[in-house]
Amino acid sequence: MKKEKILISSCLLGENVKYDGGNNDITQEPFIQKLLKEDLLVGICPEVEGGLPTPRIPVEIINNKAINQAGEDKTLFFKEGAKKALALCEEHHIKYAILKFRSPSCGSNVIYDGTFSHTFRQGDGITAKVLKEHGIEVFSEKELDKLEKILAN
Ligand code: SF4
Numbered sequence: 001m002k003k004e005k006i007l008i009s010s011c012l013l014g015e016n017v018k019y020d021g022g023n024n025d026i027t028q029e030p031f032i033q034k035l036l037k038e039d040l041l042v043g044i045c046p047e048v049e050g051g052l053p054t055p056r057i058p059v060e061i062i063n064n065k066a067i068n069q070a071g072e073d074k075t076l077f078f079k080e081g082a083k084k085a086l087a088l089c090e091e092h093h094i095k096y097a098i099l100k101f102r103s104p105s106c107g108s109n110v111i112y113d114g115t116f117s118h119t120f121r122q123g124d125g126i127t128a129k130v131l132k133e134h135g136i137e138v139f140s141e142k143e144l145d146k147l148e149k150i151l152a153n
Contacts, residue, residue: 002151007089007097009106010043012141017045021055031144042092046105046127050081061104062114069116078105082130089136099128101140108138
């Protein structure tokens, strides 16, 4: 397996950074175990790094803005988090990221649709979009097999 650092949403590493104070731990996945053992994962929660507290009011993307369920615009925090995620990628020469499915920051290709009703639409979260624009390939936790194949070659 290629030994290069990979960015990962820190909620996937079991850190309690989700809007509700929980996490989305996938550290028991064999591929993630392998990456952890080799010390190849660099974790970040863009929303927390951008300055938002945990717990926080959930946010969805509406007209390219990060709006919380109380109607407040949190786009600047989201953009700051994306900037920090990109800086980490640059620092570690990262080309691949594993980011949480459907999140308004981390989601890739599919995100919540802005109605706070657990429905989805095509689109990228704010961090996923910035990373892609800078040539970083983004995989969700549902696509670990794809990344594993790339790293095996
Ligand atoms: Fe997880 Fe990303 Fe949401 Fe932070 S912003 S809780 S890392 S999905």
